[in-house]
Amino acid sequence: MKIGILTSGGDCPGLNAVIRGAVLKGIAVHGQKFMGYRGGWRGVVEGDAIELPRRMVRGIGKLGGTILGTSRTNPFENGGGPDVIGRHMADLGIDAIIAIGGEGTLAAAKRLSDAGIKVVGVPKTIDNDLDATDYTFGFDTAIEIATEAMDRLRTSGESHHRCMIAEVMGRHVGWIALHSGMASGAHVILIPEQQVSMDQIAGWVKLADERGRAPLVVVAEGFTTDEMQQAHSENGLDAFGRPRLGGIANQLAPELEARTGIETRATTLGHIQRGGTPTGFDRVLATRLGMAAIDSVVDGQWGTMVSLRGTEIVHVELEDALGQLKVVPQHRYDEARILFG
Ligand code: F6P
Numbered sequence: 001m002k003i004g005i006l007t008s009g010g011d012c013p014g015l016n017a018v019i020r021g022a023v024l025k026g027i028a029v030h031g032q033k034f035m036g037y038r039g040g041w042r043g044v045v046e047g048d049a050i051e052l053p054r055r056m057v058r059g060i061g062k063l064g065g066t067i068l069g070t071s072r073t074n075p076f077e078n079g080g081g082p083d084v085i086g087r088h089m090a091d092l093g094i095d096a097i098i099a100i101g102g103e104g105t106l107a108a109a110k111r112l113s114d115a116g117i118k119v120v121g122v123p124k125t126i127d128n129d130l131d132a133t134d135y136t137f138g139f140d141t142a143i144e145i146a147t148e149a150m151d152r153l154r155t156s157g158e159s160h161h162r163c164m165i166a167e168v169m170g171r172h173v174g175w176i177a178l179h180s181g182m183a184s185g186a187h188v189i190l191i192p193e194q195q196v197s198m199d200q201i202a203g204w205v206k207l208a209d210e211r212g213r214a215p216l217v218v219v220a221e222g223f224t225t226d227e228m229q230q231a232h233s234e235n236g237l238d239a240f241g242r243p244r245l246g247g248i249a250n251q252l253a254p255e256l257e258a259r260t261g262i263e264t265r266a267t268t269l270g271h272i273q274r275g276g277t278p279t280g281f282d283r284v285l286a287t288r289l290g291m292a293a294i295d296s297v298v299d300g301q302w303g304t305m306v307s308l309r310g311t312e313i314v315h316v317e318l319e320d321a322l323g324q325l326k327v328v329p330q331h332r333y334d335e336a337r338i339l340f341g
Helices: 015-030 041-046 082-092 103-114 139-160 175-184 198-210 226-233 248-260 280-298 330-337
Strands: 002-007 033-037 049-051 096-101 119-123 163-168 188-190 216-220 264-268 304-309 312-317
Touching: 002 015, 002 041, 002 082, 015 033, 015 096, 015 280, 033 041, 041 082, 096 103, 096 280, 103 119, 119 280, 139 163, 139 175, 139 216, 139 264, 139 280, 163 175, 163 248, 175 188, 175 216, 175 330, 188 198, 188 330, 198 216, 198 248, 216 248, 248 264, 280 304, 280 312
Parallel strands: 002 033, 002 096, 096 119, 119 304, 163 216, 163 264, 188 216
Antiparallel strands: 033 049, 304 312
């Protein structure tokens, strides 16, 4: 049997470890052959793939990024679709596909599976917001990077007695902000799931200041206050009537400074959180998921994905992971709030 592997959507530390786990197990246990599609679904649509012999995956588990490249191509667009994909698979001798990606990738995998393409999924995102799996690989690495960055911001903030704001990734959910904020002892954690007012945020910052601390705020990129929600829907100005300067941290900084009188600086971590070498935890999780995807293929569990439940890797329907995001539950935020100020 020959299997095609692709990595799609945003890059994520651990992608190479998944590829390595799948290829090594597939070759060692089942005598399978592998090809790697280049550039995510683009490679699948265009039939652009390279051989993936054992030597190609040697030593890649510790590398960030993806040796196959990635893209945000939709396999149903740009001349794609199940017929074209099936034809290219036949030309390349590929029997089944392992698709490693986030919600968009897995939704496309489900559609292709419904159309008769043999495909299994491996969930991926640093945001940890995919449902039907307890953790996604890449998240732990992002937390390490964000926590280290905030430890550094703290010593700079303490030296100048400034309020420091760190903006982390998380378009829809605040897992990275919550975990890195708790790990670094941030005085305020702001996440999209919890809308709070500027007064409330300024109150927490002042409390930290009164306790003699240099306030440290972590904010997820998707966070908004009531005031901001309103401004977003109006005229492209930020929450405070100024032209938008970019991310949420840059919008919050001048406003917090004005309200608290404490000099404030903003830092956006951006793609630094996605690059570089994965943590040991992510390497192991990603490797196990890659190996489990081989079991799915061998058992013909098309339209499923591998998933972490507790400490075990299980197989769930792709549709269980789609349609809803795994948000930060109220009790987890309440727990973190006890540490504010
Ligand atoms: O989905 C992962 C993620 O890291 C989000 O948190 C972030 O908003 C987005 O990717 C950024 O994507 P891009 O690399 O396309 O700018």
